[in-house]
Structure formats: structure tokens, C-alpha cells
Amino acid sequence: MISTASESLQENKPHFVEESLYEVHLKVHPRAVSGIFATWRWALVWFTQLVFYGLCWLPWNGRQAVLFDLVERKFFIFGLVFWPQDVIFLSVLLIISAYSLFLFTAVGGRLWCGYACPQTVYTEIFTWIEQKIEGERNARIKLDAAPMSAHKLWVRSAKHGAWALLALWTGFTFVGYFSPIKTLWASVWNFSLGPWETFWMFFYGSLTYLFAGHMREQVCKHMCPYARFQGVMFDPDTLTITYDTERGEPRGPRRKGPEPRSIGKGDCVDCYICVQVCPTGIDIRNGLQYECIGCAACIDACDQVMEKMDYPKGLIRYSTEHAIEARWGWKEILCHIVRPRVVIYSAILGAIVVAFVWGIATKASLRVDVIRDRGTLAREVEGGLIENVYRLHVINVSETPHRYAISVTGLPGMDLIGERILEVPAAADRTVTVQVRVPPESGKKGSNQIFFDVKSFADERVAVHEKASFLQP
């Protein structure tokens, strides 16, 4: 990919020009586009945003269905309650995300960037608002150049107002995942938001406004690390958005009708629409570039032009380096999807997903930590019995209260002193101190393995068999 990019750069900048070290940012005004990939992009905008804006309002079991309660250190996701001890699931989720990114990128290029990344999705929404208020690409360029007037002021205020509202709502929704959203909504109206709620709402809101309204492709080009490292997942069989140079060149305008080759031209009519629709403002005909986020807007745009010209579609299309070189069709491209890199990514991803699902499905609803008193190793009590002290930290991870029976096994003549029945409310924890006594002749000198059994009265499957050690002096 690196060689492709450098070749294209050299091809298109044959004259070295001395220019300012600082690039003045020219706003990219992408032209609206429709077509199959635009539909896909919008479908993903709808899907991701319905989930993001909607999920936090869903009730479940008398609480918010998805709530990350940082103060109580509990994450609620529908029927599941995650405690800090469950951080492994978060790690596994991140590993899954990473491997998915590797796999999708190896197969289909920057699919994440083009369709699902929040930066793309919000830029799409903000551009849509801009287009509805200020008009199409040409109108926007004209408005930018026009001097300030009452009309311009009104249109601009309307746009920024709409952006700000959406951005604030985004900030509010974001905070609503950490602080119950219904209470949060009430606090907005009686001005009783906490300082951190206010800060994060405005922080997240401002960044949304700044990134989706103003920074846009600058984020992808200059700030995003993923944009850069996805290049290493590319290989000559990776599907990327490609301009078919051999078919397109020599480009040039022409009348509709004659066969292009008969007038010494390629299929490209040089209409510049592919450049106009590009959200990062590049010309895909220069080859694969690091700025290309793989959104496929140019494919939709070019296909429409090809259709009007009665040429076959796909002058710009998803293709691979090898396919372009060897003039492969779809069948060969698909055959080359299965290659060691893809197989290894898929195998690892599959294994981790299975482990994750299995882990969630069998997640224990009771946890017991046995903490042996370290200060007092062992002590002698009435009758010469030897006693060890333990603190049992019993965590009821489920959302129903439970009564548990505590017992101990492992040494002859063993007896448990202290609470044997423990009630723990829903999603709460209790700590009890218990003593274990054994006759002095029981077990060996030093550490002996024993087991605490904590069992629910209501459901015998809810049980923990926890190892501990008993010290005989």
C-alpha cells in the first residue's frame, strides 16, 4: 500500500513546488450522493445512532437497562451486572474489537472508517444538517464566499444552532449512560446537575460540535492513529476503493454516444463528481491514498455517471491490487479472500468470541472471597482447640436477594463458629467474620487445605466451593 501511495504521489506531483510549511484549511463541501453504498452508510448511521440515543432510555427490572454506575462500581447491561472483578470481560471485548478491526480491514479495507466510525457517522449527520439549511454544495461554496449579510447571518446562526442542539443532546445522552438518564433529564430542568455531569455533558458536546462540524476530515488525516496503522493490515488482496486506470484513461469530456476507444479516450469523462462527493476532498483517480476513509461515495457517484453515459458501471469499484493488475473478475477476488492472514484472524476472533459468550452465559451469580486473618495465624481456645479466623466477602452478583448457608470442610473434627446463614440483598455484598476450630491433633502442622461452601437456599446451583488454608501451629 505504501508503494502504491508513493507511486501515485510521484505520478501526480511531477513538479516540485515550493510552498508554505503550513497548510491553510480549505473547507471540504462534499456533494450529496445517493446509491447503494450511500444507503448502507445511512443504514449504519440509523442503526448506531438509534442504539446510542435510544438504549439509555430503556427500562429493565425497575432500573435503566444499560447503566455504567461508576460511583457504585457496577455496570448494568440488561440482565447482567458487572462488578470490578469482571474486568476480564471488558478486556476480552476490547480484544474482540481489535481482532474484528484487523479482520475487516484485511478483507475489506477501511470499512470501519467508512461506515461505522463515530467521526464518519457524526460528520455525515452534521453535513446533512448543513445541506438542509445552507443548501447543496454549490450554494454552500457561494455562501462561504459571500460577504456577511442578514441572510447569511440568519442561515449561519440556524446551522450552528442546530449543530449545537444536536451536540448537546449527544453530550447529554453520553452522560446518561453513567448517571441515570431520567433523573439527569429532570436535573437539567431544575438546574441541579452535578459539576462533573455538567462538565462531561459540555465536554463531550463541544467535541462533537468541533469534530463533526468543523474538524471533519482533519481528524482522520491528522489526529486518528487507527487511520495510519490500518495500512499495515492491507495486502495486495485487500478490497479497496479503486479507480480502474487502464479502463478510465485517457480521461476527457465527450458527447454521449460513440464508443470511447473509437475517439481515443478511456471511460472517465473527467466530470470531477467523484472529487466533489469525497468527504476528505481527494481525487480517487490518483490511486490509494492515506486520506481515503473508504466511504465509497465516489463509487456511487461514478456509477450514476456511467449509467447516464451507457457505459458499464464500476469504473471506480471495490477491487484489489492483484485484481486490477491481472484483470480479475469477482469470482477470483472472492477466491483470494481466503488467505493465511484472514484465516488466522478469523480463527482467533472466532475462538475469543466463543470464549466470551461462554463466559457471559456461565457467569457466576455468587462470588466468595476468603480472606484469612494474617495477624493471628492460629490461636488456642477453650478445650485446647485450635482456631483460625476468616473474613468471608460474599458478593451477590444477581438481582435477587439470597439467603446463603455457609459451611466448611477439609479437616476431621472441623467446626464453624459464627454466622452460618447470611442474607445478602440484590446486587450487594456482605462481609462476615467466622472462626474455624479443629482439635489440635487434626491435620498436619503448618498449612492445611480447607474449603468453604456457600450455597443459596433458593437455588442450589448458586453455590461456591472456595479454597482456603488452615494453619496448625
Next chain:
Amino acid sequence: MSDFVSGFWNIYVAGIALVSVIGCGVFLWLQGTATHTAGQTTGHVWDETLEEYSNPLPNWWRWMFYITIVFSLFYLAMYPGLGTFQGKWNWSSTGQYGGEMTKADEQYGPIFKKFQSQDIQAVAANKDAREMGQRLFLTYCAQCHGSDAKGGKGYPNLTDGDWLFGGTAGQIKESITKGRDAMMPAKGLKPDLTGEQIKDLAAYVRSLSGLAADSIRAQRGKELFVPSCGACHGPEGKGTLALAPNLTDNVWLYGSSEAEIINGITHGRTNRMPAWGEFLGEGKTHLLTAYVYGLGGGVKDAPAAAPATPAEAAPVAPVEAAPAEKK
């Protein structure tokens, strides 16, 4: 900076910091008109083919550098950073710690204050106070006395009504605040005790609390007991408050086996409870006293004391006013 004797270093460090920040700003400003040749490489090559192209820097990126410089100057003006200059806000880590402590005292002080004005029996009967007391106990006391306050070898049981230094509210508080020292000299008052005599004494001491012992040895030990041990443990071995434990009950601080008793007599015992008063402060000490008092062994002060015995104290009938002690 207090490590330096000469004021020169202070100026030196402050100078370097300021010159660097301002120098960066001047450099950035001078670079405003810099040019580069687009499309050329910088001449750097890595890993055989990886080249770096000369690409322009986004203009907004340059503004971020200026913002950084403004921020540094603001920071250096407000916070310590320029030599010994403390900054306009006079911030220091100890100052921040002090501030947080004051804030915490303001928040939690009233809770402790509320209980501080009540007497120990009343606090010991209060559920909230007991829970607070337990948390404090688990933090500060459980390392030695155990999570259940029942002690261990060398660390007294605080729940059994048997007290080495007294179990009234005042005595418990004094133990916590000032700590306690205990020392039993090796071989008591008779440094010339022989090994056999010590065995005899051990047998006698075991027999005092009804443990199995060689009766002939115990008989011989009895004669040795008063001159060697009686001064502290009393002629009958019932002990003296705050001086020597009662040897006739079933409570054994170091264990009741013959070997342990012989060990104790031969080498003596030294033990200490550290003083916590200064570290914990009055509020926490008061709650801890009430918690320990309420564990079951609390002893009412005098007949005149209010009958506010805590619930837990009831089963273990508070012992007579002069409490029994512990070995």
C-alpha cells in the same frame, strides 16, 4: 530547591525554563514564513523502503503550539515551577493535603462529634456507632487483635470480659490512647530457679486453672510460687490489675501447654500495646472504645453508672467492678 545553598541555582533553573518556553515561541513565530518542497521526501528512509514525504503541517496545528506556550506561561505564573517562586496561587502538595483533610474534617467531624458528647454505654448501644466502630477496628486494630477481636497468641481477646488493664470505659479508652506496656521478668523474683523448679512451677500454675498436672510437682511448685511469683500474681495466683494476669482462670494469652508456661517462666514476657491517641484523635478513639466495650466484656463503672448496658453485654454478665485479669 531547598537542597541548594546558593541563590544562583534558583535563578539558573528559572532562567532555563523561561528561555526555553519563550525561545520556542520565537522559533515558531520565525517559522511562520517557512516553506517546504511538496512531493519531495525528507531524505529519511527506514526499513529499506519506508520514506517520509515532506507534507505541510495543518495551520491549526501551529495554533495548538501557541496555546501550549500560553498555557506554560500561565502555569509557571500560577504554580511552582520557576526556581523557588511559589506561584500566584501558592499551591503546594502539603497545602492540598491539608485542604483535603480540613474538608474531610468538616464533613465527617460532626458525625464523630455527635457521638463524642454521649457516654460510652450509649454509644455502644447505637447501631450506627457500632458499624463505624467496626470499620475503625478492622482498619486499625484487627491486624493484632483479629477481625473478630478475639486476639491470638500474645494479643488479648477483647470479647471475653477478662481484662489485663481493666474493662471500664475509662480504662479501655486509656489503653487505646496511651497504650500499655507489660513485662514479666525471667524467673520472676528468683533468678536462681533451676530447670526442675521451673517445671514444678509450671505444673502448679496449670493446676491452678484445673488443667492436668503432675500433683507431686504441683505440690513442690506451690511452695516456690509465693516467693517467686506471688508479689505480682498474688499469693493465690489471682493476679493484680494492670500488673499481672490471673492464673486461675481459663484464659491463656500465650497458651496453656506446659512447654509454653515453662518458656514464659524461663525467659519472661514482654508485650506492648502501642499508643493510638495522637494518631486517631478523640473522635475515633471514643467510637473504638465504645465498640470494644460493646463486644461483650465491658465493665460498668460503679454502682452509680446509668444502666445503659449494651445489648451484647447482657449475655456475658459484666463481671464484678474489680475485673478479673488475663494471663
